[in-house]
Amino acid sequence: MAAMTMSRANDRFSSDISSRFHELKGGGVKEELTTTFAELTRFHDVKGVREMMKSFRVREVPSYYVKPASERRYAPAAEAAVNSVAQGIPCIDLEALSGEGLLRAIASACRDWGFFQVVNHGVSRPLVERMGNESSEFFAQPLEEKLKCSTPAKVAGPVHFGGGGNRDWRDVLKLNCAPASIVAKEYWPQSPAGFRNTLEEYVAKQQALAVRLLKLISESLGLETNFLVEACGDPKVVVAINHYPPCPDPSLTMGIKAHSDPNTITMLMQDEVGGLQVFKDDGWIDVRPLPNAFVVNVGDQLQILSNGKYSSCLHRVVNNNRQARTSIATFFSPSHECTIAPAPGLVDELNPAIYPKFIYADYIKAFYAQTLAPNNSNKSSFLAGIELHRNYNSYTKKCFSKVSSSPGSCTTSESSVSSIRSN
């Protein structure tokens, strides 16, 4: 409600869109305040930005999508810092490097950046191109075709098409891809015709790449090769295909607001348009698209398992007013039953555990409860709030209260989700 009041007070753009909703509903003026916001939310969640622009012939950004000044692309402090950083994120060639040299490159990328690109990664170019082309074709289809890809559970379901969260200027098709028990292939796009097969093939390759990277990352930390893979149990793999329509005024919106990924590791394929930025040294740095590369980033669980040695960095996507952008993120996560804690091999008297032990399902519940809260600020990180020796507050203590199994193991322990819900 607060957001609605704010947007109506300072908005000259919302009136066109809200009066259209008003007209369509044929409702009374009194109802308009609440219904308009609810209608916009429903419209965005179900149909997305691309459809909103088409249906309402939008030429300016509706206030619904306008970010507070501190979260916009050109917030003054961030812009100054972007200009002062010349270099890009590291790029690691998985064929040219090997042995200690490769481990050193991975260690410094994960420690100093939390982000890197990989080339010669073993996923064939034709497959990557097919995945990219068919994904773009999916979003270009009529709405009715895209709406077939949402289960009744919508965002919480195993397949979902709609507008991205947080009123970001983004549409998304999210698909659970593993384990088999959470996959609903009958909702995967039937059009373009080859999509289902392409996705299956792509996910198998992405999963193999994630395992390969996690083995290298384990070794780069001085851990057993399989430590991180085993810490994730029977992993959950989700693919999110993001589509960012061109935006009439990208200085007011965000494609994805600043966040860190809650999972273990993310691999991202992006087209040539660009827009992804990483927060480093107080400024936003562009992740420039490289041909046939994947962007890899350390997720929150990897930061925790590495006891803070590796960084899960804030990143965001800025919009442009020229052309649509498509990116495909593969999120590799622990299974929800996994117990996560800093690796015992990285904890001793001099290096105490800086994170608590918890069940991954609890982390996810609490993460989304906090990051989707309307007053969540641009640069807050859920992860920072659970550090044991700094900000471990009563809220997060409650979230992780009842874990009894050993670190890195995947047992079903009593969950503390109920304590989160009751807050």
Ligand SMILES: O=C(O)CCC(=O)C(=O)O
């Ligand atoms: O589209 C991108 O470049 C990044 C997407 C992202 O950060 C995410 O889906 O979590």
Ligand SMILES: [Fe+2]
């Ligand atoms: Fe992300």
